[in-house]
Amino acid sequence: TLGAPTPPQAQGWPAIQRGDHTLILAPTGSGKTLTAFLWAIDRLFHTVRAPDAVPPVEEPTDGGQKKRKPRKKQPTVQAETQLLYISPLKALNNDIERNLRTPLAGIRKVARERGEELPEISVAVRSGDTPSRERQAMVRKPPHILITTPESLYIMLTSPKARDLFRTVQTVIVDEIHTLAGSKRGVHLALTLERLQKLADQPVQRIGLSATIQPLAEVARYLGGADWQETDGERQLVPRPVTIVDAGYRKQLDLRVETVVADFRNLPGDSIWPSLIPRVAQLIEEHKTTLIFTNNRRQAERTADRLNEQRAAASRGEAVGLLVDNTAKGTGMFGATTGPVDNPIRAHHGSMSKETRLALETDLKAGKLPALVGTSSLELGIDIGAVDLVVQIEAPKAVAQGLQRVGRAGHLVGQTSKGRIFPTHRENLMEAAAVVGGMLRGEVEPIHTPRNALDVLAQQIVAMVAVDEWSVDALYDLICQAYPYRELTQRVFRATLAMLAGHYPSVSHRQLRARLVWDQVNHQLAALPGSRLLALTSGGTITDRGAFSAYLSDGKTKLGELDEEFVYETRVGDTLILGSQVWRVTDLTDDKVLVAPAPGATPRMPFWRGD
Structure with missing residues (x-):
């Protein structure tokens, strides 16, 4: 048993079962994704349910030998895509695929134990990372559930062969809709959804999911779109009705804005970092798993590097202890480093390779990392296991972003989300106070959908x-x-x-x-x-960042991406940090940077335009 339904499930399932277009607002970790998937999966199973199908049994024969009674033919689902899941993050798509396979297998197992055979439901992910052979396989044998991004859906609808997959789609789920509805990327998706409906053989039910979004009525109109209707000889657009499920009950928040200096005008050593890093390191030691957010990739790399230096300093007996009268004592991470530094605290951001990010997420979930420093790449609903504490370096840029990030701690239903926010200068302190006040009151900034882009x-x-x-x-x-x-x-x-x-x-x-x-x-x-x-x-609205791919010297293992301007300033033999690891450049080509490990070297910190 899965226990009692959560509020979004109890309120959302009746509307979804009726076939309504549905917008669900519910906190992180409340089961809203399962809410959207379950009825569509149930419908998939029921289209081919075979009540008389039973598992094989063994019956004794006259000779005492047992013979196997043949099992009735296993029911199958026609290879057609019925459920489409769209999210803005490729990493979230891969996570959803993993999390779907377990319950799908579990449902079949329970049914088999009860003497009923259910068909196997296939799941596939289509994104920019999907190999060509897998894309071709999807066209030959469409998956029942397709997980994709807005851009990949647009590409498939523009492909003469791939677009036929969508004629049979019955349900489309748009996850993390708040990241789309207020941007041109969301405008692009809105047109793509109308193209999908035009192609489909039946009305497609739309389900939108979000943890933090306002105003709900505006987002519901964005999700539903409209139909042309004729009244008294006059054609007009009539919005498609969308049922709004507001299960946005307040999660318990344990929030605090911490300042690590008495006066931002008088910083020890003219920098906040000698005071900030020891306090963050202390919080990491006091909690099992800590997620640290920064507002850009460069700061994520810098923070992870400084935290690892702090741990190395501690092992030498040089670490800063607790602050004394709000002043850092000792050399700590700013002492000279001798030899390679162990890096148990890692950076995670969108310029790292998919394989590296996935390995870090897996290690964090398995408890192998005490902390992970991330950007918006960890902000959405990626499954990273139990997180005790969220630390935010500098104020979040918005109330919605703050709630999304702090909500990664205490992710499960009924748990308290614990967050500590560290401003880095006076103006940032005012920002932090305003944002945290809005978070505690639940005052999320309104979304405005761009018009006529x-x-x-x-x-x-x-x-x-x-x-x-x-x-x-x-x-x-x-x-x-x-x-x-x-x-x-x-x-x-x-x-x-x-x-x-x-x-x-x-x-x-x-x-x-x-x-x-x-x-x-x-x-x-x-x-x-x-x-x-x-x-x-x-196609699409995501700008080309002008990136060089970073590979190990073998040219096969991709580590991530570096901004082209940073690469233009780099020479063979230079050292740099990427993913909290130090690398030495061994070769530069027209589009690649080849590197080798260089533990203990003093690296340059990369920068990325747009940060």
């Missing part, structure tokens, strides 16, 4: 025309069904079409050359050669 519109028009011929009116109707484009005027729409059809040629702006054909006599749109490739390679 024409760059996103142009991308999606090229993608849609690349795989189908469209009439101008039909294309306009579909675009307006997406909430961000509900107020798009015909004038602006046709001006965008004119640009894409090359009506504004310019020698100095080659990007304005024609991308499609607009037949203004028959009001039809058709693709030009190369337009589908352009849509596939230039």
Whole structure:
């Protein structure tokens, strides 16, 4: 038994069972993801349920030998994708896949013990990291449950073969919807969802999940989109009804803003770090598992490095003890390092390879790491096991972000989330006080969905025309069904079409050359050669960071990514830190940095533009 349903489950299941579009607001660790999945999985099993199927039994024969009574044919589910799960993070997708396989196997096991045979439900992940052979296998034999990102869904809908997977989709789950609804990435997804509905053979139920989002009515309209209806001879857009399940009950919060100096104007050694690191190290020692958040990748690497230096100093008997009168005593981590330094505290961020991040998450969950220093890469619902304490270096950038991060501690239902926030300067102290006040009152910043983003519109028009011929009116109707484009005027729409059809040629702006054909006599749109490739390679709203991949010297093991400007300032023989490990550069190519371990060396700290 799984015990009593949690509030989002008890409130959400009736709406989902009715087939309503549903938006669920519930705290981190309250079981809202299971809420969304369970009914869809139940429907999958019931479509092929075979009540008379029984497991094989052994019966004695006259000779005393036992013979095996043949089992009735095992029921199967047709290889078609019925459930689509979308999240903004590839890491979260991989986590969801792992967490789904166990209950799916468990359901079949329990059914078998009760004399009933259930079919095997297949699960697959499609993202930018998915190998080509696995992508091709999905097209040949579609998984029943497909886990993907907004960008990968867009690419699949723009692929002539892969898009057929979505004709059978019945349910789509949009997780962590708060990270999408207020951005152009969410605008892009809203159009993609309308393309999905247009392709599907039946109405697709939409389920949105979030732990921190306001206003719910606005996000519900974003999730649901709209349909065209005719009333008294007049066509108008009518929002699709969305049931809002507000199970956003307040989690118990143990929050504190700590200052490690008496006066930010008078810092020991003109830096906050000699006072801050010993206090954070002390908190790590007092708790079993600590998650430390910073606001950028460079600071994550720096914090992990300083904490490891502090531990090394402690082993030499040079560590700073507790602060005396708010002043750090001793050399601590700023003492000279001799020899290699053990690095039990590691950094985790989006510029590290998928394999490295996964290994760190696994080690943290297994209790092998006392602490992990992360950025937004650890903010969402990745399963990292039990966390006792969340430490935030500098104030969170928003109340919603603070709640999301502190909610990683005491992740399970009924547990208290414990967080300590350390401002690093006077202005940051004021920020921290304001954000923590909002967190305690539950005052999350309102989300505003961008309207009529024409760059996103142009991308999606090229993608849609690349795989189908469209009439101008039909294309306009579909675009307006997406909430961000509900107020798009015909004038602006046709001006965008004119640009894409090359009506504004310019020698100095080659990007304005024609991308499609607009037949203004028959009001039809058709693709030009190369337009589908352009849509596939230039789609989405995540900017190209201009990164170099960092590999071990063998050229096979990827460690992560480095900003191109940092690489331009790097030479063979230089040392750098990445993932809390020190590396020496052995070679530089046009797109790779080859490195070898260099424990004990003094490294340069990387930087990433956009941090």
